Amino acid sequence: MKPIKINSMKKILLIAFLAVSATIWSQQLSSLYKTGEIKLVPDAEYAKNNDWNKSVSENNQIVVAPDGSVFMSHSTRHSISKFDKNGNFVKEFGKKGGKSPADFIYRPSVQGILDGKYLYTTAVDGRMHFFDLNGNWVRTIRLKYMPLGTIPIKGGKIAIIGHVSSGNGAKHVISLLNYSDGKEKIISSTFELYSSTNEKIIKIDPYFYKDKSGKEQHIGNWISCSLPFSHPSYYRVRFATNSAGNLIAAYPATGEIAVFDNTGKKLSQFKTDLKADVITKEDREEYYQNAAKDLKKLEDDVSKKTKDKEYWNNFVAQYKQQLEKFRNPANYPANLPYFSEMIVDSENNILLFRFTREQGSNKFDVYTYDSKGTKIATSSFVSDKYDLKINPTVFKFSKGSIYSVLKVKNAAGNPLRLVKFDLKKN
Amino acid sequence: MMKCLTNNQIQQLIDGEFPANEMREYKLHLETCTCCAEKFAEQRSLALNIKSLLNESVPMPERIPDFQVPAKTTSRKRINKRVPLWAKVAAVLIPIIFLVKMRNKPQQDFKPTAESIQLYEMSNNVDANTAFQENMITTTVTDENGKVIKCETN
Numbered sequence: 001m002k003p004i005k006i007n008s009m010k011k012i013l014l015i016a017f018l019a020v021s022a023t024i025w026s027q028q029l030s031s032l033y034k035t036g037e038i039k040l041v042p043d044a045e046y047a048k049n050n051d052w053n054k055s056v057s058e059n060n061q062i063v064v065a066p067d068g069s070v071f072m073s074h075s076t077r078h079s080i081s082k083f084d085k086n087g088n089f090v091k092e093f094g095k096k097g098g099k100s101p102a103d104f105i106y107r108p109s110v111q112g113i114l115d116g117k118y119l120y121t122t123a124v125d126g127r128m129h130f131f132d133l134n135g136n137w138v139r140t141i142r143l144k145y146m147p148l149g150t151i152p153i154k155g156g157k158i159a160i161i162g163h164v165s166s167g168n169g170a171k172h173v174i175s176l177l178n179y180s181d182g183k184e185k186i187i188s189s190t191f192e193l194y195s196s197t198n199e200k201i202i203k204i205d206p207y208f209y210k211d212k213s214g215k216e217q218h219i220g221n222w223i224s225c226s227l228p229f230s231h232p233s234y235y236r237v238r239f240a241t242n243s244a245g246n247l248i249a250a251y252p253a254t255g256e257i258a259v260f261d262n263t264g265k266k267l268s269q270f271k272t273d274l275k276a277d278v279i280t281k282e283d284r285e286e287y288y289q290n291a292a293k294d295l296k297k298l299e300d301d302v303s304k305k306t307k308d309k310e311y312w313n314n315f316v317a318q319y320k321q322q323l324e325k326f327r328n329p330a331n332y333p334a335n336l337p338y339f340s341e342m343i344v345d346s347e348n349n350i351l352l353f354r355f356t357r358e359q360g361s362n363k364f365d366v367y368t369y370d371s372k373g374t375k376i377a378t379s380s381f382v383s384d385k386y387d388l389k390i391n392p393t394v395f396k397f398s399k400g401s402i403y404s405v406l407k408v409k410n411a412a413g414n415p416l417r418l419v420k421f422d423l424k425k426n
Numbered sequence: 427m428m429k430c431l432t433n434n435q436i437q438q439l440i441d442g443e444f445p446a447n448e449m450r451e452y453k454l455h456l457e458t459c460t461c462c463a464e465k466f467a468e469q470r471s472l473a474l475n476i477k478s479l480l481n482e483s484v485p486m487p488e489r490i491p492d493f494q495v496p497a498k499t500t501s502r503k504r505i506n507k508r509v510p511l512w513a514k515v516a517a518v519l520i521p522i523i524f525l526v527k528m529r530n531k532p533q534q535d536f537k538p539t540a541e542s543i544q545l546y547e548m549s550n551n552v553d554a555n556t557a558f559q560e561n562m563i564t565t566t567v568t569d570e571n572g573k574v575i576k577c578e579t580n
Contacts, residue, residue, distance in 0.1 A: 059547070106538070106543075124538040124542060124543050124546040125537070125538055146538060146542055146545075146546060148545070148546065148549040149549060163542070163545065163546075221567050221568055221569050222567070222568040222569075223567050223568075224568070231548070232545075233545055233548040233549050236549065340553075389553050390553060391553055
C-alpha cells in the first residue's frame with residue numbers, strides 16, 4: 001500500500017475538521033430554531049464609525065459578498081455604497097445617466113454576487129449592471145421585460161422572475177440567464193394572479209360636464225383602489241438559493257416549494273403544512289371602518305373647498321357608493337398568501353414568514369424546512385434595539401450572522417443603520 | 427551573271443521580304459532577264475487578284491485604336507483639389523461620431539409606466555413584520571389618455 005504523504009494527510013484532516021465544524025455549527029443554528037424565540041444581538045463594533053445621515057436611506061437593498069463586504073443600493077440615489085467587512089463605509093460608485101452603458105437610467109437595486117466575482121443590479125427598465133467587487137463596471141445586460149426579483153445560482157447563471165405583458169393579462173415568467181452569452185431559458189410561465197379586476201377595485205371616474213358650446217369636458221382623473229390582498233405582488237414567486245447553488249422557488253399562492261438545478265431541471269417539490277390565514281368578517285369590517293373614516297375626512301375636506309365643488313361632490317358620492325365593497329367577501333381572495341417572504345439561512349434551512357396580525361410586535365412565525373421539506377420548528381426573531389423589517393432584500397444570512405438595514409428605536413437623526421446580528425437563544 | 431529566280435524568290439520579291447541590297451540586285455536581274463520578268467509579272471498579277479477577291483468577301487477588320495497612355499494625370503488631381511480639407515475630415519469624422527453616438531445612446535427595451543414602477547418597488551418592500559390588516563390598498567390615478575400618473579400604496 002502506498003504511504004499517505006504528510007501534505008495529503010493535512011488536507012484530509014483539514015477537510016474532516018471543516019466537516020465536523022460545519023456539522024456542529026449547522027446543529028447550533030437548527031437547534032436555535034427549536035428553542036422558539038431567537039434574539040438578534042447586534043455586533044456593537046460593526047459599522048460604528050459611519051455617518052448614517054449620509055450613507056443610508058429608506059427602502060434600500062443589501063448584498064453580502066463572500067469576503068463580508070456589503071453593497072447597498074438606495075431609494076433616493078442612483079449609486080451603490082460599499083462597506084468593508086467591519087461595516088465601515090468604503091466608497092460609492094455608479095451614477096445617474098444614460099450616455100454610457102455603465103450609467104443607471106432608473107434607480108438600481110443590488111441583487112446578488114455572481115460566481116463570487118460580480119455584483120449585479122437590476123432596474124425597472126430591465127437593465128442589469130455587473131460590477132467587479134471594487135465597483136468597476138464590467139457589463140450591462142438588457143432584459144426585454146421588468147424583473148421583479150432575481151437570485152444568482154451556480155454556473156454563472158441568474159434566475160429571474162419576469163413581469164411580461166401579455167394580451168390576456170400579465171405573465172410571471174421564471175427565466176435562467178446565462179451570464180457568459182446573455183441568453184435566457186424560460187422554465188415556467190404563468191398568468192399573474194389577481195391582476196386588476198373591476199370587482200376588486202374601487203373606481204372613481206372624472207366629473208363630466210358640458211361647456212358653453214355644448215362640448216363634453218371633464219375634471220379630474222380616473223382613480224382606482226385595489227382592495228386588500230388583491231394586488232398581484234403578494235402572490236409572485238419568491239426566490240432563494242442554497243449552498244449547492246440551486247434555485248429554490250416558493251409559491252405564496254399555494255404554499256409549495258420547488259428546487260431547480262441551474263439547467264432548470266426540477267430536483268424536488270413539496271407542499272408546506274402551513275395553513276393560510278383567511279380574511280375574516282371582522283377583518284373586512286375593520287377595512288370598511290378604516291375606509292369610512294377616510295371618507296369622512298374626505299367629506300370634511302371637500303366641504304371646505306371652493307374650487308371644482310361639483311367634481312369633489314361627485315368624487316365623494318362615487319366613493320360612498322362603492323364603500324360596501326369592503327364588506328363583500330367576494331371581493332377578497334379566498335385566503336391570504338400562505339407566506340409573505342422566504343429566506344434561506346446559511347444552513348440551507350428554508351424560513352417562511354407569515355403575515356402577522358400584530359403590528360410592530362417583532363414576533364412572527366418562522367418555519368424551517370430541510371431540503372426534503374421536513375418541518376423542523378416554529379420560531380421567531382426579536383430585537384430589543386431595532387424595528388425588524390423582514391424582507392430578503394434587507395435581511396441577509398451570511399456565515400451564521402444576519403446583516404440588515406433597520407431603524408434603531410428612538411434614534412436622533414436618521415434612524416437607519418447597517419447592522420450585523422448574532423443569533424442567540426432568548 | 428545571276429541565276430534565274432525561283433518562284434519562291436519571285437514571291438518574296440513581290441512581298442518585299444528581301445533586304446534592300448538584295449532587292450536591288452533582283453530588280454536589276456528582272457530588267458535583263460525576260461523570262462524572270464514575265465514570271466514576276468504573272469505572279470504579281472495573280473497576287474493582286476487574290477487580294478482583290480479577299481477584300482470583296484471578307485470585311486476589313488475593325489482597327490483597334492492604339493492605347494494612348496496619358497502623358498499626365500493633372501486632370502484627376504485638379505478634381506481632388508476642388509474638395510477642401512475640412513470636408514474630407516468631416517466625411518471621415520461624421521460617420522464615426524454617428525456610430526459612437528448610436529453605440530452610446532441609451533437603449534430602453536421598454537418604458538416603464540408609473541404602475542410598473544410601483545409594482546417593482548412593491549416587490550422589494552413587502553414587510554412580513556407588518557400587521558396584515560394594515561396592508562395594503564394600492565391606489566392608481568390615470569389621466570384622460572389612460573396614462574398612469576400616480577400610484578401609491580397605503
